[in-house]
Amino acid sequence: MSLLLFGILAVIALITAALMVTARNLVHAVLMMVANFGTVAIMYITLSAPFVAVVQVAVYAGAIMVLFLFVVMLLGEQQLSFDEPFAGQRMAAGVLGLLLAIMLLVTLFTASPAVLQTGLTAEQIGRENAQRVGELLYTQYLLPFEATSILLLIAMVGAVVLAKRRLL
Amino acid sequence: MDVPIQYYGLLSALLFSMGVAGVLLRRNIIIVFMSIELMFNAANLLFVAFARHQNGLDGQVFVFFVMTVAAAEVAVGLALVMALFRSKQTTDVDDASTLKG
Amino acid sequence: MITFPSDLNLGPIAPALVVVVTGILVMLADLFLFRAEDRHNTVWVALGGLIVAFLVTLGLWGQVSGGPITAIGGLAILDRFALFLDLILILVTAIVMLLSAEYLVEQNIEHAEFYTLILFSVSGMMLMGASADLMTLWVSFETFSIALYVLAAYARPKVESEEAGLKYFFLGAFSAGFFLYGIAMTYGATGTTRLMGIAQFIQANAATISANNMLYVGLGLILVGLGFKVALVPFHQWTPDVYEGAPTAVTAFMATATKAAGFAALLRVLFLAFPQLSGAWSTILALLAVLTMIGGNVIALSQRNIKRMLAYSSIAHAGYILIAIVAGGAQAVSAAMFYILAYALMTLGAFAVVIALNRGGAEVVNFEDYAGLIQRRPGLTHALAVFMFALTGFPPLAGFVGKWYIFDLAVRNGWAWLAVVGTLASVISAGYYLYIVVLMYMRPAPDNAPDLGGAQGTAGLAVALTLIGTVLLGIFASPIFNLAQSALLAAR
Numbered sequence: 097m098s099l100l101l102f103g104i105l106a107v108i109a110l111i112t113a114a115l116m117v118t119a120r121n122l123v124h125a126v127l128m129m130v131a132n133f134g135t136v137a138i139m140y141i142t143l144s145a146p147f148v149a150v151v152q153v154a155v156y157a158g159a160i161m162v163l164f165l166f167v168v169m170l171l172g173e174q175q176l177s178f179d180e181p182f183a184g185q186r187m188a189a190g191v192l193g194l195l196l197a198i199m200l201l202v203t204l205f206t207a208s209p210a211v212l213q214t215g216l217t218a219e220q221i222g223r224e225n226a227q228r229v230g231e232l233l234y235t236q237y238l239l240p241f242e243a244t245s246i247l248l249l250i251a252m253v254g255a256v257v258l259a260k261r262r263l264l
Numbered sequence: 265m266d267v268p269i270q271y272y273g274l275l276s277a278l279l280f281s282m283g284v285a286g287v288l289l290r291r292n293i294i295i296v297f298m299s300i301e302l303m304f305n306a307a308n309l310l311f312v313a314f315a316r317h318q319n320g321l322d323g324q325v326f327v328f329f330v331m332t333v334a335a336a337e338v339a340v341g342l343a344l345v346m347a348l349f350r351s352k353q354t355t356d357v358d359d360a361s362t363l364k365g
Numbered sequence: 366m367i368t369f370p371s372d373l374n375l376g377p378i379a380p381a382l383v384v385v386v387t388g389i390l391v392m393l394a395d396l397f398l399f400r401a402e403d404r405h406n407t408v409w410v411a412l413g414g415l416i417v418a419f420l421v422t423l424g425l426w427g428q429v430s431g432g433p434i435t436a437i438g439g440l441a442i443l444d445r446f447a448l449f450l451d452l453i454l455i456l457v458t459a460i461v462m463l464l465s466a467e468y469l470v471e472q473n474i475e476h477a478e479f480y481t482l483i484l485f486s487v488s489g490m491m492l493m494g495a496s497a498d499l500m501t502l503w504v505s506f507e508t509f510s511i512a513l514y515v516l517a518a519y520a521r522p523k524v525e526s527e528e529a530g531l532k533y534f535f536l537g538a539f540s541a542g543f544f545l546y547g548i549a550m551t552y553g554a555t556g557t558t559r560l561m562g563i564a565q566f567i568q569a570n571a572a573t574i575s576a577n578n579m580l581y582v583g584l585g586l587i588l589v590g591l592g593f594k595v596a597l598v599p600f601h602q603w604t605p606d607v608y609e610g611a612p613t614a615v616t617a618f619m620a621t622a623t624k625a626a627g628f629a630a631l632l633r634v635l636f637l638a639f640p641q642l643s644g645a646w647s648t649i650l651a652l653l654a655v656l657t658m659i660g661g662n663v664i665a666l667s668q669r670n671i672k673r674m675l676a677y678s679s680i681a682h683a684g685y686i687l688i689a690i691v692a693g694g695a696q697a698v699s700a701a702m703f704y705i706l707a708y709a710l711m712t713l714g715a716f717a718v719v720i721a722l723n724r725g726g727a728e729v730v731n732f733e734d735y736a737g738l739i740q741r742r743p744g745l746t747h748a749l750a751v752f753m754f755a756l757t758g759f760p761p762l763a764g765f766v767g768k769w770y771i772f773d774l775a776v777r778n779g780w781a782w783l784a785v786v787g788t789l790a791s792v793i794s795a796g797y798y799l800y801i802v803v804l805m806y807m808r809p810a811p812d813n814a815p816d817l818g819g820a821q822g823t824a825g826l827a828v829a830l831t832l833i834g835t836v837l838l839g840i841f842a843s844p845i846f847n848l849a850q851s852a853l854l855a856a857r
Contacts, residue, residue, distance in 0.1 A: 117286035189288040197281030204273030207579040210556035212318045240504040251336035254515035258343035303542035310549040348527040
């Protein structure tokens with residue numbers, strides 16, 4: 097049953113990703129991106145990560161999509177052209193990308209990832225998930241957590257520096 | 265029946281490759297940007313799947329860091345696009361080439 | 366019940382913390398302390414903070430003589446390697462600030478946010494050097510990168526600068542994606558992101574490790590991500606455009622501080638997490654080193670813009686540093702760190718001269734502008750000539766000693782052919798470094814030569830400091846090399 101659910105979600109995720117990457121209409125592309133991220137969020141629930149799923153929806157559907165749509169609307173809808181001035185370079189990029197894709201697919205499909213003895217079961221991870229993740233964030237992973245606060249401050253200062261019409 | 269971890273790996277690799285293809289082959293700045301987000305998303309899926317496979321939570325914590333970084337990057341990146349657009353009135357990468365490659 | 370990590374020791378991040386606090390103080394001082402016409406004084410707040418950071422780093426230096434200390438949940442590491450990197454970064458940043466002070470006024474882009482962003486960026490680099498964990502490394506990598514994207518576009522509304530920022534942003538984010546995916550695969554393969562944990566896993570599973578493709582591919586993707594940041598060929602294409610378009614003071618910062626931090630991360634990852642796989646990565650990196658040295662130097666020959674020329678030169682020098690990593694052994698870290706210091710001084714010096722020559726908004730970057738410079742600005746001409754000789758690798762200057770240590774290491778560890786390629790590449794590099802010298806001393810100045818600035822003020826001070834550093838580092842190399850040697854990476 098869960099295999100069937102995975103299959104359905106995977107197909108939706110792949111189709112929305114493909115539509116996003118090939119979209120000619122920017123608004124469609126943004127919506128496909130959100131659909132893709134939402135599908136992945138459902139997958140997170142099946143992977144005993146409900147808190148991550150909720151945050152994924154909040155951040156991507158709530159914040160990032162709005163930003164993207166805001167810029168798309170502000171700049172005006174533009175039809176995209178597929179003219180490519182560097183035809184040769186593009187071929188090379190395509191070939192390299194294809195090789196990379198094949199390498200990743202083969203590697204990950206044949207991989208046997210490490211298994212740890214954490215004393216937890218998948219079910220336990222999913223229960224009280226937010227609390228467990230939060231505790232880890234504020235204790236074990238305190239350092240990168242604090243580093244992200246600097247990162248957000250930089251983003252804030254940077255966005256103001258870039259977007260303000262005139263800095264005094 | 266549980267889904268084998270390799271299936272998640274396969275899905276994630278496909279999503280990542282699509283993101284890479286989008287960056288390499290598309291010329292519209294916004295689409296390229298979203299393709300990069302897709303790459304990050306594929307990595308997140310891998311983190312969560314591995315965390316489940318290992319019965320640990322570290323992978324889930326990493327996803328939070330990735331999301332924070334992605335959000336900060338979107339803010340700065342879109343501000344850059346806006347600033348350039350205001351100066352040049354275009355969003356296509358190749359139109360924006362005062363600098364020669 | 367919440368339990369904090371028992372090793373909650375702020376030592377490893379103390380220099381970075383001081384720098385972050387300074388960045389915030391600069392913003393506050395700009396807001397509350399100075400009136401609009403005194404705003405340039407914020408640079409002194411920033412420099413004061415750097416001095417404090419310098420003292421803190423020196424204070425910590427004595428404390429860690431007994432080997433590395435991991436802290437904060439095992440995510441950070443305090444050792445002399447991190448502290449030596451901190452010292453280099455503080456020095457580079459201080460010189461960049463001296464360079465910027467008048468440059469920003471001339472370009473009409475002076476705001477306190479510039480110093481704040483530089484300081485935040487440096488704090489990210491310092492954190493990166495102190496990371497003992499791939500995820501922490503990645504977050505700090507992004508921290509300094511995002512600040513740099515903004516800084517590259519800082520001369521807005523100049524279109525070149527905005528394009529440089531955007532280009533840097535897209536390639537940086539793209540490479541960060543590879544880096545992240547590599548971390549995800551490594552995490553899957555080993556079940557941990559701690560650098561030492563990865564090494565322990567590899568050691569414990571030595572028999573089956575060669576079949577663990579995911580680990581190898583993960584390492585490869587991490588190398589791609591870091592290779593973009595330190596501009597190894599073939600991941601270098603963004604470099605000349607971004608270096609040319611960004612404000613020159615930012616270019617000087619990117620060319621030196623980013624390189625130092627990027628190579629520090631490479632050294633950490635390769636020597637702490639993947640030492641047992643060195644058979645695999647050293648071959649690949651040797652190939653990249655050859656491509657980088659030859660590619661960078663050959664393309665630099667055809668440049669006619671000094672910022673682009675220095676961009677390709679920075680690519681080529683990354684190749685030399687890579688030789689030290691490939692050669693490995695006990696002295697690899699000290700040779701690499703010494704070279705990074707020497708390279709930073711020489712390159713900052715060259716950029717300092719370029720900035721000092723600025724007059725008004727127009728930048729003096731075309732080669733024609735340098736013809737006959739000896740008659741017009743003899744002092745700066747001599748200084749630039751010294752930097753060019755040092756970059757080529759003439760004795761007794763810093764660049765020569767740095768190359769000597771690296772090539773010597775390569776020969777002793779069985780990579781003699783790589784040293785030969787490096788020497789040949791240096792000979793090629795003479796073609797463009799000395800061309801500038803010939804132009805300055807032997808060609809007449811063009812009739813329509815632009816107005817030039819002189820070596821006054823803080824930019825002149827920066828030229829003098831880097832000049833003294835380049836010469837002294839060449840003559841008194843061994844004490845500093847010994848200092849770098851005590852910055853050896855922790856043996857597990």
